[in-house]
Amino acid sequence: MLYTLYPERKNAPDLDEALNSLQSIIEYRMQKSVDNQHKEFKNVLQNFFKNSNFATHIRQQTGEEINAEEFTIIMMALAPHILPHFFESVIAQYLPNGGDFPEFGGVRGSSHRGMLPTGETVQFVLAGRQLEKRLALQQYFTEAHFFYGSNMLWLEPVKEGEPFMSGRVVLASDFVEKILYGKETAPRFGLDFPARRITTQMSWEDAVLNEQTAEQISDINTWMQHHSAVKEDANLKNKIKPGYRVLFHGPSGTGKTLTAALIGKQFQKDVYRIDLSQIVSKYIGETEKNLENVFRRAESKNWILFFDEADALFGKRTNVQSSHDKYANQEVSYLLQRVEDYPGLLILASNFKSNLDDAFLRRFHAIIHFPLPNTNERLQLWQKAMPASLTADADISLRELARQYEMTGASILNAVHYATLQCYARGSKVILQNDLVEGIRKEFIKEEKSM
Numbered sequence: 001m002l003y004t005l006y007p008e009r010k011n012a013p014d015l016d017e018a019l020n021s022l023q024s025i026i027e028y029r030m031q032k033s034v035d036n037q038h039k040e041f042k043n044v045l046q047n048f049f050k051n052s053n054f055a056t057h058i059r060q061q062t063g064e065e066i067n068a069e070e071f072t073i074i075m076m077a078l079a080p081h082i083l084p085h086f087f088e089s090v091i092a093q094y095l096p097n098g099g100d101f102p103e104f105g106g107v108r109g110s111s112h113r114g115m116l117p118t119g120e121t122v123q124f125v126l127a128g129r130q131l132e133k134r135l136a137l138q139q140y141f142t143e144a145h146f147f148y149g150s151n152m153l154w155l156e157p158v159k160e161g162e163p164f165m166s167g168r169v170v171l172a173s174d175f176v177e178k179i180l181y182g183k184e185t186a187p188r189f190g191l192d193f194p195a196r197r198i199t200t201q202m203s204w205e206d207a208v209l210n211e212q213t214a215e216q217i218s219d220i221n222t223w224m225q226h227h228s229a230v231k232e233d234a235n236l237k238n239k240i241k242p243g244y245r246v247l248f249h250g251p252s253g254t255g256k257t258l259t260a261a262l263i264g265k266q267f268q269k270d271v272y273r274i275d276l277s278q279i280v281s282k283y284i285g286e287t288e289k290n291l292e293n294v295f296r297r298a299e300s301k302n303w304i305l306f307f308d309e310a311d312a313l314f315g316k317r318t319n320v321q322s323s324h325d326k327y328a329n330q331e332v333s334y335l336l337q338r339v340e341d342y343p344g345l346l347i348l349a350s351n352f353k354s355n356l357d358d359a360f361l362r363r364f365h366a367i368i369h370f371p372l373p374n375t376n377e378r379l380q381l382w383q384k385a386m387p388a389s390l391t392a393d394a395d396i397s398l399r400e401l402a403r404q405y406e407m408t409g410a411s412i413l414n415a416v417h418y419a420t421l422q423c424y425a426r427g428s429k430v431i432l433q434n435d436l437v438e439g440i441r442k443e444f445i446k447e448e449k450s451m
Helices: 012-034 040-048 053-062 066-084 086-092 119-127 131-141 173-181 211-231 255-267 285-301 323-341 375-385 399-404 409-425 433-446
Strands: 153-155 169-171 194-199 244-249 271-274 304-307 345-350 364-367
Touching: 012 040, 012 053, 012 066, 012 086, 012 119, 040 066, 053 173, 066 086, 066 119, 066 131, 066 153, 066 169, 066 173, 086 304, 119 131, 169 173, 173 433, 194 255, 211 244, 211 255, 211 345, 211 364, 244 255, 255 271, 255 304, 255 345, 271 285, 285 304, 285 323, 375 399, 375 409, 399 433, 409 433
Parallel strands: 244 345, 244 364, 271 304, 304 345
Antiparallel strands: 153 169, 194 271
16 A cells, blocks of 8 residues: 655655555564464564665654664654554454454544554564563663653653553654654744743844943853863763853843843854743642753753743742642752753843842852943943934934933833834934933833833
């Protein structure tokens, strides 16, 4: 049987061939089971692997030297994504009158109407009833295997007391897209992935940072450039924990988020901001579960993680006076361990350093203060914020505005934005002093400050 799939794709014939070969292997195992023959079919499996161009394609996409068994497991997990009836069509040949075949394993999804493979399916196809071989196959679903480490493929957890291998074999959605279409799309924001990618069109020239702050930011850049060499050092690799942990603290609007985005842009790394409203849950254990989804995904992609308003998650532990205090402290303890184990750059941002638990502060490689800009820095911010397509009125003195009004970079940009809109509303090409001052006044009202 030949499956004609995705005719517009160059590797479609290779995929057809791989699916047909997988079907032949399953049929071979089914027939042996019916005939009560359970010998290993190593040569059959090796021929399937060696003669498959699609196996070469998957090796290129994963960067791993996968073996015949690993390729077969990937193909079994991939098949329902392409042909929902794939496994049923094979089993039906041996159960023409219907019925169940527990030895084959498999489960039904909540939305998917076809059969989804489980670890037991893998054991049946690759080992039959050979007990030693069935046990050996569990190695592919441990945390030590690259399937799990790269967040590519894993077994879905089962209820307490149920067999470990009865969990569904899950192939990561981004990996499915990668091997089928040769591209990866950004993960969709939601309950199962409570993080959003942040980007910026600005450059380091647009950022106005305090001299000491800029110097400490350069230390992060140094780590980004050379941390791989440190990891390969025969002595240091056993003593230095992976990753780099940084705290940005200071008033809102002083450039903390922009700096994180610029670091990502400079080193071509995706930066994901954790959405605390989706992370924190009133249900016990849910906060840790939500965070684990982000951490595991980020570890395999080498993302930069950015926790804004971090004191909501990383706040100080309290004396245990109730069960709520107990579980809140457990969350902090979990975060403490997870943050320390993250192998990439992790940035926490807070308006107040004192709100964070001391145990976190001790584990930061750098604590960087983003103070309110001084007069000279505010002047640079005003100059960089002014629109290029409009002309400033002769009455405008940016130096005087910088001297007179203590504002953050974000507030200055908002004031200029307001004045620019007023200019266009008048049909004019000249920004007026009054519009800038009115923009400043609105910013002061938001912050409950007097002019």
